[in-house]
Amino acid sequence: MVSPWLFAQWGLDLIGPMPEGKGQVKYAVVAVDYFTKWAEAEALATITAARIETFVWQNIVCRFSIPNIIVTDNGRQFDNTKFKQFCSNLKIHLCFASPTHL
Template sequence: MKASAPKPKWSDVSAMCSTTKSYWAQWDSLLIQDGVLWRKWENGQGDRCHLQMVVPKVKVPDVLQLYHSGCSGGHLGVKRTLLKIRERFYWVHCRDDVEDWCRKHTSCAVVKGPQICSRGALKMYNVGAPWERIAIDVAGPFSESESCNKYFMVVMYYFTKWPEVFTIPNQETSTVADKLVHEVFCRFGVPLEIRSDQGRNFEFQIFQETCRVMDNHKTRTTTTHNLME
């Protein structure tokens, strides 16, 4: 190219490495200015073209350090780092090198943290017989119905995973306790244990008194635990 020679024949480069073959395939897009090899790059629409400096392999780490880890880099991700580099530079397997650099860079890994959020160990919650334990929760508010109800009270039987859903106008303690007694306890009996979240409607005196009078044991889950799992 320096001697303005024509493009080499395939037979001249067929035995060479993949990098050489890649540059050979882009021969018409390459040019030399002031002793520097450049590559003409067009955007996808073909309405903009600019020059990218072809980076020698030995200088690739310097570019990666500058555009990802340097003062102007900011430890960006693969996509944004690649976009910044391609504005000025080009080399074969650029994307692979950027991905490898971002993955292995220690400072970047420390800032971003682990890919998988740690979770507490799951524990089995065994139920030995029907109606031994139930879960209760209230969802809402929703749009008010014709019957002036805005909430759903959900009761789940742990042994069979059978759910029952009741509409209620509010989530006051007296409302929840009344619905639970008349719609659940009177139909199926009193379970040995009830589990609920830590909502205020399950903690006040009326609901606790209902549990005491009917001789059943009340427990609580943690705030973020899903009762219906």
């Protein structure tokens, strides 16, 4: 997929578990802009819909503006009523991609 302009479409995914770090963090949420390939990431101790919503608000919306599309996998942190409502309120189209394993 290619985005027609800067910061209009973001990919969002989770990494982990990794070896535990300071503050008991062992996961990371990562967002990548489809046009510029700019990446934003944040370490997390736990993965919840609220933490994902806060990450999107602070690291995407407040820094780069409201995106048109967020593409993610079918993880329960993304595919739930709270996050879907958050995206709907901001008029962000939430797309789910099928995960593939090579």
